[in-house]
Amino acid sequence: MKNILLIFSSVHGQTRKITEQLAQQLRSLGNTVVVADIKAPPALDEFDKIIIGASIRHGKHNPLVFEFIERHQALLNQKVNGFFSVSLVARKPQKNTPETNPYMQAFLAKTSWQPQLLQVFGGNLNYQGYNAMDRNIIRFIMWITKGPTDPMTKVEYTDWQKVQEFGQLIHQA
Structure with missing residues (x-):
């Protein structure tokens, strides 16, 4: 089997949770897997395969993601590679594919x-887990996009079947 590196950039933990699930x-399929934070990659x-996962915060991926890619792009291109993005906007059926997700499209345009x-x-919406500023910003965005605004809301929008299907793609690649 293969030696796989899964690198994550996570703010509130959902991207890390998805990475750990992958x-x-x-591993259950016989691969050797290392999980690493983008801040301290090995x-x-x-590695035979390198997959990067990154969350959205205030409409953007962490600049460290782009710095990492720029620094290691030649090596990434020599390996099986992939990228996944985690965001609340991906909760919407019309924005939950790489082709229709505005954050994925912005990512691809920037690199x-x-x-x-x-x-x-889709990410995890947990108002109680955010600081006051983030809670208010996200509630405002949810109000604009017709999402839940109750400050007690805690909803996980991650489609775990979709995560499993992505894991199969990584394994088969």
Whole structure:
């Protein structure tokens, strides 16, 4: 089987949770999997496959994601590679594919890297887990996009079947 690196950039933990689920699945299929935060990745050359997952915060992916890709793009292109994005906008059926998700499209427009595997997942809405500023910003965005605004709302929009299907794609690639 393969040696796989799953790198995540997470703000409130959902991207990390998705990454850990992918790791568990890929290990159960016989792969060796290392999970790493984008802030402290291991040496990349020992891996056969490298997948990056990143969440959206205030409408953008973490700049560290782009810095990592720019620094390692030549090596990424030599390996099986992929990228997934996690956002609340992906909760909507018309915005839950790489082709229809505005954050994925903005990501692809901002980098010259063209990942072989792409996916988007809905995030987790937990108003009580946010600081006051984030809670108010997200509630305002949810109001605009006709999402839940009750400050007690806690909803996980991640489609775990879709995560499992992405794990199969990684395994088969």
